[in-house]
Amino acid sequence: MDIPQTPAEPATGSVPPPRPQGPPPPASPVVFAAPFTDRTAWAPGRTSAYPEDGRNRADNKLDRIGPAYAPTPDGTFRARRAGRGDWHTDLVSTEYAPGGFELLAGDELSATCLVHAEPGAWPALWTWGRDHDNGRSQPGHGEVDAFEYHPDHPTMLELTNHVRPAARYADGLVAPGRPFLLTVRFGADSVEWSVDGSLVFSDGAGVGPHWRAWLVVGISVSAGAYGHPAPPPAVDELQWRCSGLTVRRPSAPAPRRA
Template sequence: MHEPAWHLPSSSPDTPPTPNPTSGALHDRPGGPAHEVVFTADFASTRQWVAGRSWAYPGGGPTNPGDDKLDHLVPDDDYCRGGTFRATRRPDGRWNTGLLTTEGSAEGFVARAGDVLEARVRLPREIGAWPAIWTWRDGDQEIDVFEYHPDNPDLLELSNHVRDTGHYYRHRSVRPGAWVDLRVEFGARSVVWWVNGDRAFADRRGVGRGWHAHLIVNLSVCAGRYHPPPDEGTEEMAYEVASLVVRRPSDAELRR
């Protein structure tokens, strides 16, 4: 998860989460291909997810100061396994942070070109919080389903680092503490983001037909280069992921 080249300088109602869809098919648009659920996140599953390390961090972690992060990744279940991703201040100035990834897990799930990821998240309130859902493989293949910084309270960062493009999406429904529904179509020719049912951005560049990558869900903490660090009185922060599913078209549909 990197700060995008199109970085912006810094500048809530409680809606209950909807049920997590776990099976069945959908048609993304009239006449479009049917997608079947191929992955339903169970954050408590040690077969689906590895906690507290990622090769997206130098050496697999636990720190990544070069990306302007105060993170110190921890495998503690309380920081991620319940779907609430937490960060707490450490005496050394860093923050213990929660991260889950499918990379290196027993199931080793990877998203593929053509997949559709849907998630429901509750944004954090604390300045310095940096939540994200993103993809990663072999030092690359990064698509940011979303990134958020409460100092830009109405803005989501939507990024395709595979093809170096992205978008700042602003909307009044995006605010600290709000529930947000996200949907991303990992198209070979265009990655398309939807926010709360509205089409937010289509990059018209895509990921290419052979793209595949692992999933990462985490809460980072800003060090201050691009966004302000946490206030001195802040000792902990969190954001929630109520559901995350990945749907996939059939091989026959992909060949069309």
């Protein structure tokens, strides 16, 4: 059946021209962009998130970190098979470095990452917070996982806020061997993760206004629990790459004038 068409109303005036767009707002200033070879900014093989002997078996990891295990100048993080079931794993943190850089609420972290589908590899970029002055730990130890990756789910990133618990296993974001740009904004009320310029998770929880945390970048080796296989016997080295790591911080608002 034909449906009667309602005639369009006549135009009553001309369409106003589009308003000219001004320049985009300036980017927040960079407050941290040190290469991994800078020993004033990064301490190799040290984080208080690991027990004193540099192992972390309780967290399903075969890692053995130490000052001798640092990434290459181009940001390649390696895990190399050692004796007695250990793997020497590269890790750097700002925690024990002379600069002692800490992220604050509102900061934005970005880095270009490249992962590989090598069984047992466990790349990660994360944060770890200092204790309060009274000795109490921050909620979740100030930990936010900018990403964790397991090759048994080769196109998935694990995005987790441990401060105000929220998480997403975001699939279809990455591909082994293909670089991706990761951006994380540590908002007081919501942590937001973007991949290659597209927002993929806004947790609606945030880190709170007083959060502060060190940066940690490293590679772990899965011991085989939680459905993540350990490396096969023929594999003696695992790796991933992180480059262009930068932290921006919003400028403080200008003081109001009377």
